[in-house]
Amino acid sequence: MTMFLKLGSLPLLGGNMTKKCASLKASKHKVFDVDGAGDAEFPSFLPKEVEKIKDPFARSLAKRIERLPVQMGYSKSCIMSSCVKPLFRQSNKTTPVVLLHCFDSSCLEWRCTLPLLEEAGLEAWAIDVLGWGFSDLETRPPCDMASKRHHLYQLWKSHIRRPMILVGPSLGASVAIDFTVHYPEAVEKLVLINPSVYAEGTGHLAKLPESVAYAGVSLLKSVPLRLYANMLAFNSIPFLTILDWTNVGRLHCLLPWWKDATVSFMLSGGYNVISQIKQVKHKTLIICGEKDQIVSYKLVVKLHSELSNAIIREVYDSGHLPHVDNPKWVAKLIANFAEDDAGVDAKSPFCLAQVTASRG
Secondary structure: OHHHHOOOOOOOOOOOHHHHHHHHHHOOOOOOOOOOOOOOOOOOOOOHHHHHOOOHHHHHHHOOEEEEEEEOOOOOOEEEEEEEOOOOOOOOOOOOEEEOOOOOOOHHHHOOHHHHHHHOOOOEEEEOOOOOOOOOOOOOOOOOHHHHHHHHHHHHHHHHOOOEEEEEEOHHHHHHHHHHHHOHHHEEEEEEEOOOOOOOOOHHHHHOOHHHHHHHHHHHOOHHHHHHHHHHHOOOOOHHHHHHHHHHHOHHHHOOOHHHHHHHHHHHOOOOOHHHHHHOOOEEEEEEEOOOOOOOHHHHHHHHHHOOOEEEEEEOOOOOOHHHHOHHHHHHHHHHHHOOOOOOOOOOOEEHHHHHHHHO
């Protein structure tokens, strides 16, 4: 398991979500069906195992996943790329919010936060990074850093077409930084959540024999490994709930090309954006979970010091995935940031000065 944490955190979809998402269900969502009711069906391209998922927020968001054509330029064919589009498009005067995901995860990571962003009136997109998620990759380019970057740009250029607030959690922060440095005109602001940006790629994993890499990747999608990771990360969560979250987190691994795409990424060397960090000039919000056990708080502070225009906000009682643990606060922070409002009060996530003082 430690080996794969070096690639980026496993998508541990859990935490105190039972209580914190329950409030979403009780509220009156005008734009999001949290119970998955009605006549909507799951897209036919999702693995059939989606029917077994019980989490109502995951089921509802899964029904909204669709595939959009993205021309990569390496052939005349398009990659049918998976994402969740906004329920409504805003005017050109507003800034779209584009949500990436962690290493080896999918847009389902945003199942609780995305509807809250929509309630706040934001145009929210949840995008699957090339090689992960639910895109049709039967015919695909290499799934290295350059291809992931180019794919995201072509998707933005074809379908979003306005400077965006780009949100990257964990390894997704590296995706966001790399993209911003290469296509600064496409990004208005950055939001980095528990950013994993100081890893030097996949390290020695890039030198593994291909057969060993495939064996390791097979382990990565196993239920025992992902279930064990969830059980280590969270306490007092019923076993059946953890099992359900595990099934949400590994659903994309059941697509036939997932293994090839993940090995391609691993052997390519992965993400190393250390030299790019100081090149980012965009206004940046760094969100960190108070109880994150994966990304060191010292590295978060280091990132803040190396970015020329960044602020930090901490989410209380939250781990590595605060957009899952505490979607209410993450949505509020992103919405306030979109409106150029720091949004800190006595009961909110702490500002940098408060965090520093509390941690010594």
